[in-house]
Amino acid sequence: MTAPLVVPGSADPATTPATLRAIPHRGGPLNPSAERIKTRFPDAFVRAEVIWGETNVYLRPDAVRDVVQYLHDDDAERYDYLSDVTAVEYRDLELPLQVVWHLRSLPYRRFLRIKAELPKGTPLKVPSVMPIYSGADWLERECYDMFGIVFEGHSDLRRILMWEQYAEGYPLRKDFPLRGRFSRSEQLRQALAAQPESRYSMTELTIADAFEDLPLEMRQRLAGGEKTGE
């Protein structure tokens, strides 16, 4: 029998929280972390609000990484669990696009929502939190795939649910039609031509000299920047 691992995530089992009831629409107790972010990062802090019992902290986009690093490392915060990274675009196209991080502090049983607003017309860039949470990898890739938001500092930011050659844009943006941008016949043609099993990315073709085994003519085409499998 091995000694139990010392795990940073586990909360105190002696205290049992209860199911939330009669949550007010707005107002209610603010997550104490919001006040501490305000005093420590006065430049980054934009505003905080409580909606349905959950605290939203709005931050300047370029400061998100530093604040999340503080939330992850500080002993009074210990937000060690990243639940989700996503984005919201409103139907009112004047409103800024929002990037949303859902953080959990497992030891203190707290939940915090961080938001950064990206006004329309500005480059959609936010810092990546992947160096802090390895679980952010696929979540940020999905957000990039669906909204076109670039996470600076992500080591491998490429499409994940759509295929790499997907040319119709970013599906969850409000200016993207529900049926897609291309006609049904064009979408069908592209889907039939995809042949996923016979396609490898250039990274994968560097494995095991697989690239060297390809015919010379194909190697030249790939080296010229052509995508595989088309």
Next chain:
Amino acid sequence: MADKRTVEVSLSTSGLDAQGRPQRTPLVVDDGGRVTTLEAPPAMEPELEGEHMLINIGPQHPATHGVLRLVLELDGETVVRCIPHVGYLHCGFEKIGEYRQYNQIIPWTDREDYLNSPGNNVAFALGAERLFGVEITPRCTVLRVITCELSRIMSHLVWLGTTCIDIGAFTPFLWSFQERERIYTLLEQWCGARLTTSLTRVGGMLADIPDGWMDGLNDFIRTFPKTIAEVDRMVTRNGIWVGRTIGIGAMSGPDAVNAGLSGPMVRASGVAYDVRKDFPYLDYETYDFDVPIGTSGDVYDRFLVRMEEMRQSVRILEQASARLPDGPVNIDDPRLILPPKSKATSEMESMIHHFKQVMEGPRPPIGECYVAVESPKGEKGYYFVSDGTPKPVRWRIRPPSYVNLSAIPRMVEGHLLSDVIAINASIDIVMGEIDR
């Protein structure tokens, strides 16, 4: 029962070396089925230089549990690198949700994690009710607990059966699918569907349980633990099973938390994070149940954790069955709940409510909420943003299998090709949920 059953089974090796890397411990199984580890690893094979090989598993491969594609770089039979590809089932659930009223989205939740449809329905309804600011009735709360735990057992049974097949045991598959069929029969009696249940509505349930349904449930609760015990006796100390699972795909607790793993995956690594205990919903704090945790986070511990979770679900079902109160299932709010058909065709006000609900849909106030439940796979969250119209601005699914699967490169690297199948099975992925 404070001590965890996982701890009682003293077979688990550490699975990790001093640096926290997965360890391949040679195992010896003696005649009594006891497993010991050798003191020192046997002399290694001579170092052979060879070319690395590129191998493609999937997307159409039975052991990938759906349309998952793994591109592996192999050195001999050892995995050097793993590049997963997902997205073959992507059909834009979140986009479609932005064009649907809240009650119209519920059938879509059936189809993401299709082994846990009733649980998804409950999670969605809880999130939408938070957004509408309504409280469900006591009877509905208990019925939803029963629904959630039945669907947890259902999902774990599919996991158990398919994983046993992957690792070479066929019989538990038949046993677990027989038991699963009994739950599907119960669900069919309740709502008419087996897989795509759409069991909840915002503010209540599709329908109250039919007469005599609780007898069927109690019958299931009484006899199901016997099947678990049989599988337990057949598999848990089986030499082949133990040899193929112990020390495979280990994740340490801090790594698992950092990677965002949830559910049995993170609990097998020793982190007692269970949404039902830490962020309770549906009065789960009033039920007496234990959260099993593992020690080494390998495939074997994940198996033990899921087996124990099924037993704990039966405990919760017993308590819920005993306390089910009488009373209405749906809340009394004509904005959200459709009037009975007889009234809708005979009373003016009911007809107006019916018309407004069907044609326009109920409008939540402007706001947003994130509601997470403990699905069989882990923390399943629904994030809603409303701008006051009957359709959500954003409906986001936080898919536990997606985040759990993203850690697969770290789990398989350094293991053998055959272990990739065991590790992939232990994550319990559902591609419908990953690709959405």
